[in-house]
Structures are given as structure tokens and as C-alpha cells.
Amino acid sequence: MLPPFKLEQAINQIVQEEWGRILAALTKSTGNLQLAEDSLQDAVESALQHWSIQGLPEFPAAWLIQTARRKAIDRLRRESNFARLQPEISYLIDLQNRAELEDVEVIPDKRLELIFTCCHPAIEEKTKVALTLRTLGGLSTEEIAKSFLDKPQTMAQRLTRAKQKIALAGIPYKVPCTEDLPERLNAVLRVIYFIFNEGYQASRGKLITRGDLADEAIRLCRIIANLLPKQPEITGLLALMLLHDSRRFARQKANGEMVSLENQNRQSWDKQKITEGTQLIKAALSQQKVGPYQLQAAISAVHAESQQWQDTDWTQIAALYQLLYTLQPTPVIKINHAVAVSYAESAKDALALLDTIAESTDIQNYQPYHAARADILKRAGQVKEAILHFDKAIELTQNTAEKIFLQARKID
Template structure:
């Protein structure tokens, strides 16, 4: 059963508007901790109210109005020591944000300010990441938990602690100075990458991709690059997103079913995005400061430059992964490296690497580890074991397209197929 188109559109609209409304409310009140709660309540009100009454003519103004009313209620309930903040809160906002819901929302977009505020140095790195995914990326608690491979309760605790620390720090609503900005950059980039990944392959739901979420991550990364053009890793991150996003039209069939990399129609890949991504790489790589995002972008470029799957230069990809594995502690990098090794040296070599990953707590119980194992077992001729692994992987994912794909692989194991890379 597919989701109604209106529900999908509303969800995407709320995800796009949430950080902008949060920025507007925070800019006015200077209380990020309360503003985030108020905006979350406004979003919940929109989900129920818009379903019954339809999307208002100016949804941003609607959300801001509800958030400000809730903000005022929260400030009124505070002790006398908060009275000054209450008086500030009751002042009217610009007409573009409040009052007439038919007016045009202000053009000012302070999403990048919110992004750096979430990554304040007084906040622990894990909490920085979690808060930004919620406040800027618009991900739910469950989506964040799956993206970070942690329990949902942990996500809630991190969000609460992060907001408390930001409030206590007295941080102002503005971009940090250049030196401090650089300190926060690694977390900012990681957040943007995780937002993009959730858009590229949704961790749950009935659709494989959430294109608007991936596009928002690209938009924010473009903004970041405009602010920090001398940072090669920012360029590498943007190149990686562009080269990966270029495949989006070829990744699903007419009914939304997943199409693996080996079977994709590469004429449907977006050549303009590929050209832009490769041009970015050619600009940043000569600076001789390669980081994880630049290396991943280089791997994506090797795939993009192969006209057919059979033309893929797996030796070059393995070499790039060898460097990347030494540089990154991300277990998913090692898992992807095992796939590349299997394509270059055979499934037995890839399976040997998977054995070393099975004890990694971050991957234990993750569907992708089981799916890759199933794929390599299939290539090695271990039909029964591969079928069991495909079915196990299908049980571990809550993405409907991935479930269908994995179950179809299990059902078709009696057929001989050409080796393919599991995407």
C-alpha cells in the first residue's frame, strides 16, 4: 500500500520549512531550547490540522504563528526571573512571518546559522549530531536512531542535553567567528552527509528515496561551500552528494522497486550533476589534503565514468578504499570496501572481510551486513546459505522497497545470474 501523494507532499513541505521557522523564532526570542520545542509542537499541529483542513496559503506563516503562540505560553509559565524574556516574546513579529497567513514569507534563510548553533562546542559531538538531524534535517527520533545505530531513548536524551547546554552557554544567534567555525565544521559536514543518506536511501517507509531530503542536504552543503570555499573537504562532500544523487532516476523501477547498481540504466544518470561533481573534485584534490569525503567522491566518480557496469575499474576503487579505511573509523566504509574487494578478487575474499566485521557492535543486527553476506554467498554458489541470509536481511530492514528486493532475491536463487554490486 502506497502513501497518499498529499501526505508525502505535506511531509516534505514540513521538513523543508521546519529549520526556517525555527531560525525565525530563535532569531526573535533568543531561546533556542524553547523555540525547538515550540516548533516541534507546531509541526505536530500541522500534521493533524492540515490533514483535515488542507495546507494553508502561507504554510510558513501558519507554522510560525503556532510556534510563537506556544512559545508565549511556555514563557508565561516560567518563574518571575524569566519575566523579561516573556515581555520580549510578546512583541509582534514582522508581518512576513505573523498575522496575515497569505503574506509572503521573508526571504531571509538562517538555516545555516541554526546548523552551526546545533554544533556549539559546549555540546558533546554525539549530541551535536543528533540535535542537528532533528532541528535542521527534520528527521524523526526513530529515523535518527536508525541513522546513528543507537536506541531511540538515547536520541531523546541527547536532544534534551544538547538544548540545555546551548541555553546555558548563552550562545548568540549568528554565525560563529572563522576560528570557531572551523572547529565545528567536521560535525556540520557529518550531519549534512547523514541527512543526504536518509534522503538517498530512506531507512523506513514505502519509498526507497526521499528526494526532497537529499536535495535539502545538497542545498545546505552548497551554502556551506559558499561560506567556506577554501575548505577542500566541503567541496569533496558536495561532489560526493552530486555524484551519488545523479543516479536517483535509475535506482527504482516504475513501481518503486529497487534496481541494484549493476542493472541500472546509466543513460538515466544525471550527467549535469556528474559533470559538476567531477569538476569539484578536480578543483579540490590537487590541494593535496584528501579527506574521507573527497575519497568517497573519487570512488563515486569512478562508477560515474564507467559507461557500463562491466567497465568499472574495481582495482582503482579497491585502492581508494584501502586509503579510506585507514582514515575512517566508519564501519559502513569497511563494509563497502568488502564489496569492492569481492568484485575485484572474488566473493571468497569479500566474505573473509565480512567475518571480521560481524563482531562490530555498530553493525551487529544491521540489515546491510546480512544483505551483503547474502549477495556474496550467492555469488560463491552457497545457495541455501544465501537464501537464509537474504530472508534474514529482509526481516531486519523496515524499508518496504528493500524488503521486496531482498525477498525477491531469496525467491530467485534457483536462477543463474551475472555477478552484480549490491548498492
């Protein structure tokens, strides 16, 4: 038997790893996400009690799902509309009777179905993220509230309302039909990438890296990639996140100060993540169904393979951004394209590109535009004009680390 401290850790680890898989299977068999979640929560509490006395069972995940099923049956029996629920109860009892203490591998994997439910277009964008973190990530409501800087109570209400909508509006637990798949998959990938970016860059907080969320996003993407093969955009996103994340420890000093790509110590980049990310993006591109995540990963891979900043293949990066802009004509991509052009061609060409989007008022209040323009101007020796844009960029920045970075850049 394990000592209590380690046991609690072991239980937490099992719960975190298996939560999504067990919850998805329970949701599929009960047809009710709230019931599945409550029952699994009961089972986890039960596990903490039993396992601390009897030690870990041989198949903890199987123990959890069976206990959760029993708890679900109990909960259904306590319902006021008990008679109408009889078919569900019989089905669960039947499942329970047939089940042996199986390994988790034989529990049908329904996580893909569940993530499509959580990211359904009928659910509001922020709620999609919260639901995905709760149901597939197994994060607690408190943890999710914290990452959104929300009150736990507000987050709990948001999650409850969403689960009610899923049940009452009949949002299905299924992989969408072929016709809907591209758009629906896009929504899933957007949620995963949002989680990653929340972990990677907390826009309102002090520290830039909140590794747990970034790790969780990568873990979720791996699951989806395994369950839905031959979708190069999933692989592309996974590669993109790995390549970004390879710089996790290089992009920030101990005091929280941000380090630009140019000044990062490339020795501290995570080689393993770079190797995996690069292999994945090559495999994805070879399928010849190019998409925005693949192109962004390819750009990141070009950076990753340069031994030093001076070796960066800017011509290739500029070409990739140009292609990306045709798929996703957004200001941020145009800005990145311009920055690449400023290195590959000239500041004049780069500024001309920025001029093509400078007209709109939104851009005038868009921090990355001013930061990029300031930097290009400074490198071209147009100091006075550069300072104007630095000041505007600093004014528009909310992240403390980034403010310090821009201040330093302005005067160096």
C-alpha cells in the same frame, strides 16, 4: 490577488524556504530558540490570515521577521520575570524600529551558527537530526516524527527538552573556534548525511526513496557550503549526495523492488546531478585536503562516468577504497574494498580481504558482510557456500525491498 489554493501553496513555499534563515536571525537576536520558534510560528499563522485578504507583501520574508519580532516582544512582556527581560525587549524594539521592509537578503544569515548549535556534542545524536530538521529545514514536528517512526508527542518532547538544554546549559549560537571546528563540522556533516540516507534508504520501511529528506539534506549542505567556504569535506559531501541521488529513479522499480548498480538503466540517471557532482568533487580534491566524504564522492563519480557496468574502472575504485580504509577503518569500507577487488583482481583476493575481518562476532551478524561474501562466491562458482551466506544475509535484512532483491540474486 492569488486564488486561495495557490496562495496557500505560495505561503507554504515561502515559509519552507525562509524558515531556517528567519529562525536563525530571530534566535541570534533573542538568544532563545524556543521563543524564536514560537514567535515565528505566530507570525506564520498571522501571515496566513493577512495575506489571504491583502495578498502577498512585496518582501514576504521581511514581513515574517518583523511580525515575528513583534510577537516575540509580546511574548516577553507576558513573561512573569518581565523586569529581568527588559534588556532583551529593548533590543528587539530597537531592531524593530530600525528595520524597514527590507528584502530577505539584508537579514543577517545566522544559519551556520544555528546548525552548529543543533549539532552540538552536548546534544544526543538522534536529537541533533530532529533539531536540525525542525529549525533549519522547517519541517513540522509531525513530519519529523513520521520520518523517525516516532509518535508526534514523543518527538515534541524530545525537541522541547533539547531546546531547554540549549537555553539552560548555555549552548552557544556561534561558529566554533578554529581548534574545535574540524570535529564540530564533522558532526554537522554526519547529521546532514544521516538525513540524506534516511531519505535515500528507509531501513525499516517499504519504499527505498523518500525524496523529500534527501532533497532537504542537499539543500542544507548547499547552505553550509556557501557559508563556510574552503572546506573541501563539505563540498565532498554535497558531491557525494548529488551523485548518489542522480540514481534515485534508477535504483528502484515502480513496485519498490531494488535494482543493483549493475542492472540499473544508466539512461535514467540524472545527468545534471552527475555533472554538478563531478565538478564539485574535482574542485574539492584539487584543494588537496582529502577526507572520507571526498573519497566516497570520488568513488561514486567513477561509477557515474562509466557508460555501462562492464566499463567500470574497478582498479581505481579499489585504490580509492583502500585509501578510504586508512582514514576510516570500518567493516563496511573493507567489504566494499573487497567487492571492488573481486572485479579488479580476483575472487580469491577479495575473499582473503574479507577473511581479515571475519573473526569478530559483530561481523557474523552484519548483513552487508554476508551479502558481499555470497555475491563474490556465487560469481566464483562456489554456489553451495554462496547460498549459505545469501540465507544469512536475507535473515538479517529488515528492508522488504532488499529481501526480495537478495532472494532473486540467490536463485538467478
